[in-house]
Amino acid sequence: AQSVTQLDSQVPVFEEAPVELRCNYSSSVSVYLFWYVQYPNQGLQLLLKYLSGSTLVKGINGFEAEFNKSQTSFHLRKPSVHISDTAEYFCAVSRNSGNTPLVFGKGTRLSVIA
Amino acid sequence: GAVVSQHPSRVICKSGTSVKIECRSLDFQATTMFWYRQFPKKSLMLMATSNEGSKATYEQGVEKDKFLINHASLTLSTLTVTSAHPEDSSFYICSARTSGSGTGELFFGEGSRLTVL
Numbered sequence: 358a359q360s361v362t363q364l365d366s367q368v369p370v371f372e373e374a375p376v377e378l379r380c381n382y383s384s385s386v387s388v389y390l391f392w393y394v395q396y397p398n399q400g401l402q403l404l405l406k407y408l409s410g411s412t413l414v415k416g417i418n419g420f421e422a423e424f425n426k427s428q429t430s431f432h433l434r435k436p437s438v439h440i441s442d443t444a445e446y447f448c449a450v451s452r453n454s455g456n457t458p459l460v461f462g463k464g465t466r467l468s469v470i471a
Numbered sequence: 472g473a474v475v476s477q478h479p480s481r482v483i484c485k486s487g488t489s490v491k492i493e494c495r496s497l498d499f500q501a502t503t504m505f506w507y508r509q510f511p512k513k514s515l516m517l518m519a520t521s522n523e524g525s526k527a528t529y530e531q532g533v534e535k536d537k538f539l540i541n542h543a544s545l546t547l548s549t550l551t552v553t554s555a556h557p558e559d560s561s562f563y564i565c566s567a568r569t570s571g572s573g574t575g576e577l578f579f580g581e582g583s584r585l586t587v588l
Contacts, residue, residue, distance in 0.1 A: 391576065400477075400564055400579040401515075447514065451577075456568060458505045459577050463514040 359384040359450045363462035370438055371470050378433040378465045380422075380448030390431040391449040391459065392422055401447065407431060408453070418442070443469045473499045473569050477580035484555055485588055492550045492583045494565030500545035501567035505577065506538075509562040518563075521548040555587040 364379040382388065389408050393401040405416025412424040422433045431448060445466050449459040474497040484490050494504055502523045507515040519540050520528040527540035537559075539551040552559050562584050566577040 393579075398562075398582070398584065400475075400581045401566075402579075403576055406576055456503045458517050458520060459566075460517070461515045466512075 359386075359388060359452065359460045361448050361450050361460055361462035363448050363465050365465050366463065367466045367468065369468045369470055372440055373437045375436050376434065376438050376442075376467065378446050378448075378467065380431045380433065380462060382429050382431065382448070382450045384429075384450060384452075387453045388450045389453050390422075390424060391451075392416065392420070392431070392433050393447045393449060393461075394418075395445045395447065395464075404433070404446075438467070438469045440469050440471060442467060473497075473567075473578045475565060475567055475578045475580040477563075477565055477583050479583060480581055481584045481586075483586045483588065486556050487554055489551055489553045490555055490585060492552075492563055492565075492585075494548045494550070494567075494580050496546045496567050496578075499567075499569045501548075501569070502545060504542060504548040504565055504567045506540065506548075506550050507564045507566065509564060509582075515564065518550075521565075523548075552585065555585070557587045560585055560587045
């Protein structure tokens with residue numbers, strides 16, 4: 358089975374400052390890794406994903422994440438945040454084979470302060 | 472990207488009534504859909520895997536007689552909350568992959584907020 362730990366439940370940051378949202382995972386098999394964003398009362402939107410290849414993946418809205426297999430981490434970063442980035446961010450993992458569901462972390466609430 | 476649509480987005484019902492939530496894949500066929508439940512300020516909990524033409528697979532602790540899932544076609548899965556009670560109030564989200572997808576990505580519906588009075 359897979360599991361995901363998001364180390365910070367809330368991250369406040371000033372506008373235009375950099376941010377890192379941490380994610381660690383556990384799995385006995387190879388996995389795919391994802392970051393999703395959720396705005397209030399909405400579904401989830403994919404920010405980026407790691408399937409294979411380059412460990413640094415770039416996503417939408419200026420976000421990027423780096424897969425570190427030895428540390429079983431997939432931290433999300435953005436060099437300069439905007440007010441509009443205020444939202445809930447979920448890290449997720451799935452097996453890299455079969456039509457299997459995603460397992461989500463508990464989420465990190467990013468609050469960007471003007 | 473692929474589009475998954477849910478209806479209704481919000482529903483309020485009286486305790487004891489049943490509520491049906493629809494999940495449609497608009498531009499692709501989905502043999503499998505996943506239903507999640509999200510409690511306030513908490514993560515998404517997988518409730519069940521909906522399989523077209525066969526019975527759904529429920530996660531441990533999810534009452535299958537309470538949460539009826541029907542996946543009658545390749546583009547529609549429904550979740551019926553039977554005899555709803557206030558503790559069933561939650562945000563329900565469905566998701567699916569495009570068939571044979573090697574991308575691993577799940578596409579999510581907009582969610583349905585159920586409030587049971």
